[in-house]
Amino acid sequence: MPRELVSIKGTREGLVILLDSTREFEDIKLHLKRKMESSRGFFRGARFAVYGQAITGRQRSELENICRQYGLIPSPEISWPLEKKVEQIKTVLPGEPARLVQGTLRSGQEIRHQGNVVIIGNIHPGARVVATGSVIIMGCCRGTVQAGAEGNTAATITALKLQAACLSIAGITASPAAIPRSSLFPITARLKGGRIIFDSYRHKAIYPAF
Structure with missing residues (x-):
């Protein structure tokens, strides 16, 4: 049975819009518009997140804008099993469980995890990591990183080279x-006194983030 271009799933957190990213993007947009039009008003006010393999940040924004026109509210924190073609394994670090991701995250790719995340690779501009725990990047971070996504103020973000967008x-x-x-x-970025500060491992210097 062929996979549907666009399918909408309901979760406790909100709606998840799943895409068949092997199809042409213009076809996906058209199909999404038809789905929104056929259920006009039904999803108004609902929170949603878009998931699909290899869609770019620009494409994601276009799809979110279509949904906004029908009263839906983008909520990227809504979780769903990832479909990204990034090699992933689970491991346990001393003290706390963590998700280990081996490979570079490129523009449009996204990792979401309930807990800590360790990435052995770089995070390119346009890529995103969202974790309820801490995030460690064994490489250069130039994308978007959200740690402590559910309010964990003890969470930290550490990178060999931190150039996050x-x-x-x-x-x-x-x-x-x-x-x-x-x-x-x-x-390492961490919270102190209600703001983010940055610690350098070599000099133990603290850089305040105003």
């Missing part, structure tokens, strides 16, 4: 200008 912990976002991008040593 957007970085937040427990809903508090750091100004991109405050991130110490020129550091030659690993940086």
